Amino acid sequence: MKAMKKLVYILTLLFIPIFLAGCESKLLVFDPKGPIARSLTDLIVYSISFMLVIVIVIFVLFSYIVWKYRARKDDGDFEPKEEKGNHWLEITWFTIPVIIVIALMIPTTKTIYEVEDIPQGYEEEEPLVIHVTSADWKWIFSYPEQNIETVNYINIPADHPVQFKMTSAGTMQSFWVPELGGQKYTMANMQTNLFLVADKPGSFYGRNTSFNGRGYAHMEFEVQAQTQDDFNEWVNDVKTTAIDLTEDKYAEILEPGNLGRMTFNKTHLEWVNHAHGGSEKYIDSELYEISHDDEEHEEESEDTDEQIEESNTEVEEDTSDSTDADHSHH
Numbered sequence: 001m002k003a004m005k006k007l008v009y010i011l012t013l014l015f016i017p018i019f020l021a022g023c024e025s026k027l028l029v030f031d032p033k034g035p036i037a038r039s040l041t042d043l044i045v046y047s048i049s050f051m052l053v054i055v056i057v058i059f060v061l062f063s064y065i066v067w068k069y070r071a072r073k074d075d076g077d078f079e080p081k082e083e084k085g086n087h088w089l090e091i092t093w094f095t096i097p098v099i100i101v102i103a104l105m106i107p108t109t110k111t112i113y114e115v116e117d118i119p120q121g122y123e124e125e126e127p128l129v130i131h132v133t134s135a136d137w138k139w140i141f142s143y144p145e146q147n148i149e150t151v152n153y154i155n156i157p158a159d160h161p162v163q164f165k166m167t168s169a170g171t172m173q174s175f176w177v178p179e180l181g182g183q184k185y186t187m188a189n190m191q192t193n194l195f196l197v198a199d200k201p202g203s204f205y206g207r208n209t210s211f212n213g214r215g216y217a218h219m220e221f222e223v224q225a226q227t228q229d230d231f232n233e234w235v236n237d238v239k240t241t242a243i244d245l246t247e248d249k250y251a252e253i254l255e256p257g258n259l260g261r262m263t264f265n266k267t268h269l270e271w272v273n274h275a276h277g278g279s280e281k282y283i284d285s286e287l288y289e290i291s292h293d294d295e296e297h298e299e300e301s302e303d304t305d306e307q308i309e310e311s312n313t314e315v316e317e318d319t320s321d322s323t324d325a326d327h328s329h330h
Helices: 002-021 035-068 087-115 228-241 247-253 292-329
Strands: 128-135 138-143 148-151 153-157 162-168 173-176 184-186 192-196 202-208 220-226 262-265
Touching (some): 128 153, 148 228, 153 228, 162 173, 184 192
Antiparallel strands (some): 162 192, 173 202, 202 220
């Protein structure tokens, strides 16, 4: 009976997070808005369902065994006879995990290869190419064909493949738009590729998921999927209203810190493509060091610690002298 109570208690603890999760808004991962996101969501749902079946079977068998072989008052001095191992059972316990791994491996491998290319149904369309450059702590998006550049937001045509060519101007970061696809890392001096498609016009949340310092929490961006006409109109508006991006302005943008949205004509690809190096020209390591005020604060803290240690030493000496005096008196 105690074992059953413990089992019920454990199951309750396991299901509490599930019930609490229902108090929040729907998870973006389970609300796909594109073919790549749907493939990944289907894989997640399949994996969770498959493992849930395994967990249920294990708990049922565990409960049955605990109940069947529980200690009873009428057992007396009963001692089970010694038996040798069963080879068929040993083969079964070895085979079941292998089958489980294969059942998870096949759909996972298939899905990984699917999402690394243009989704089915869009193979004949020429993808829109956008260069993604992550920096501390903002996202920079370059449209080489349109010759425009944005910071912390992207506009893309809906129902059209987009190829993101991603790199980093500094630390490694992770590009993720959960409603459109899975995450992929950006790294300095190399390029990673990611294909995404948005089924319909809409606004989608994106962010960095790799911790990279004090501005990490605000390193977010928006993906705005538009009709092809609206996208073309936006490009024309940028060309007629936005200022030109200069190399000095780009160097200023790369300085560590959080920024709002920005839009420019021209792209930084005219001067540097961080996938091929050159970041050291724009990144000043001293900008990452603590400020003078922080240094003074640390010095004050160190002085305070030293004063405390000196006071403790003086107290110990006084206590020692008093003790010696008491011994001498006696």
